[in-house]
Every structure is written in C-alpha cells, then in structure tokens.
Amino acid sequence: MSIALRHSDVAVGEYSLHVVEAGDPRGRPYLFLHGWPQSWRAWKAVMAVAAPHARALAVDLPGVGESTGPATGGSKHRLAAIVHDLISALDLDDLTLVGHDAGGMIAYACLRRYADIARVVIMNTVIPGVAPWAEVLRNPYIWHFGLHAIPDLPETLVRDRQAEYFDYFYSALSVDPAKITPEARATYVGAYGTDSALTAGFDFYRAFAEDAQDNAASSGVPVDTPVLYLRGEGEGGDLAAYASGFRDAGVKDLTTALIPGVGHFAQEESPTAVWRLISDFSRR
DSSP, X not given: OOOXXXXXXXXXXXXXXXXXXXXXXXXXXXXXXXXXXXXXXXXXXXXXXXXXXXXXXXXXOTTSTTOBOSOOTTOHHHHHHHHHHHHHHTXXXXXXXXXXXXXXXXXXXHXXXXXXXXXXXXXXXXXXXXXXXXXXXXXXXXXXXXXXXXXXXXXXXXXXXXXXXXXXXXXXXOSSGGGSOHHHHHHHHHHTOSHHHHHHHHHHHHTHHHHHHHHHHHTTOOBOSOEEEEEXXXXXXXXXXXXXXXHHHTBOSEEEEEETTOOSOHHHHOHHHHXXXXXXXXXX
C-alpha cells in the first residue's frame, strides 16, 4: 500500500528528533514509538492503514536513525521526558501514544509521569519492575537481556554484523519472518549503523535496573489514563499475568487483547489487525 509520508526534524531541547507523519494533519493524533532493533520504519504499514482516518506520526528514538542528541543512557523516564517534550512541541491534543517493545516501556513511563496523554497502548513487552518482570528475567530464552546490558561487549560483537544479528531476532520472534521485508531490514541496519546508535539501542537494556526502580516508586499508585495492552498470540506469555501486573501497579482502566497469528513484531506481521485494535480502543 502506497502512502504519502512527511518527514521533519523537530528540535526538542538538545535533541533533533526525526518525525515521520501520514494522514490528515487535523485528524486525531497517534504517536508511535519503536523498539529494538527497529526505527520509525516499523510503523510504516500501520501508518498506511491509519492515514485515511487519523494523523499518524512515528519518531526515531534519540540516538537511533536520524534522531540526534546527547546520550540518554537508556533511562525510560529520561526518554519519556523527551517524548513528552515532542508531544508538546507538536501540540498533540487527545493523543493516543503507542509503544512497542522498548517503546512500550517508554510509553509506560509517560503514563506514570504525564496526565495530559489521553490514552496509552503498550505492545509486546514487559515493563521493568511490573509483574511478570521477575519471571521474564528468569526465562533462559531471554538471554539477550543480559548480553545487551554488558558495557561495550555487544557493540564489539555486533559492529559490522548488524544484518546477521538482527535477522536472528526477526526469525526467532516472528510467526512469519518474511513480513519484515528486505527493505525494512536494510533500514534497521542503517538506523543502527554507527557506534553511537548501537550504544543507544543497547542502552535500552542497560537501563533496566534503573527503570525497575523508577517504576517501583509509583507501583500501586492509581492511574486513570486508559491503557490497552497488546501481545502477539505467537509470542507466548500469559496475558492474564501481564494484566494482573498492570492492575496491581495501579492501572485502573485496562484493556487487553491477543493479536492472532503473529509474534513479537506484530505491527509488521499484521498491521491491519493492529490498527483495528488501536483504533477501536481510542474511539470507545
């Protein structure tokens, strides 16, 4: 599906954030945050489906792709502050903030810190410090959490081998890896093509202990913002355990759903189904 995309670089404090937009500039806004090892490009197919009905925006997170600025250390609260400044700079009212993977962790930090975001969607991730976080950390199949947290080593191992390394995760975590196209894969390699971008990506993992402490500080404090939690059916994990964790942490208005026939990279594996769930949630 062809889509008219508008690219811009938005100054936010010390950062220049690369923002890609589609749809009606006067429409209801949806801001999409990517995870690792991806960039804004992960949302292109969803934006194509959304564009006739909404204002769809996606951003390269700081240090990744075409977004530049000082290193953040991967702290989700620090990244949430930058995202919130972007929301203010773009004057995004009645916003649905959507985060996948590490972007979902950032969306959760925004949920906790800023009451002016109308609704939040969190996809295919576990939140540091929020159940079932401890169970996920014990899972031997999540070995990369530990590797990526080691200073310098993953950069040394992955430098100049981004394509091969990233391809492993697309194959291991997708129901249909072919849905992550060669063009998309090449874009992601480019987005993490520099040493600083590799570090920005691995810093998402290095900050997990800090993130867990930050999230624990607000655990149990009620939050009224509506939240939709989505998980790919093929990714595994007990959806009820994630729902219980969010509710115990204080999320009062929670909706959950499994996305059928997809794995971790749901927005590329089944963009129409993902958009339908997000759109229905935002319009209820």
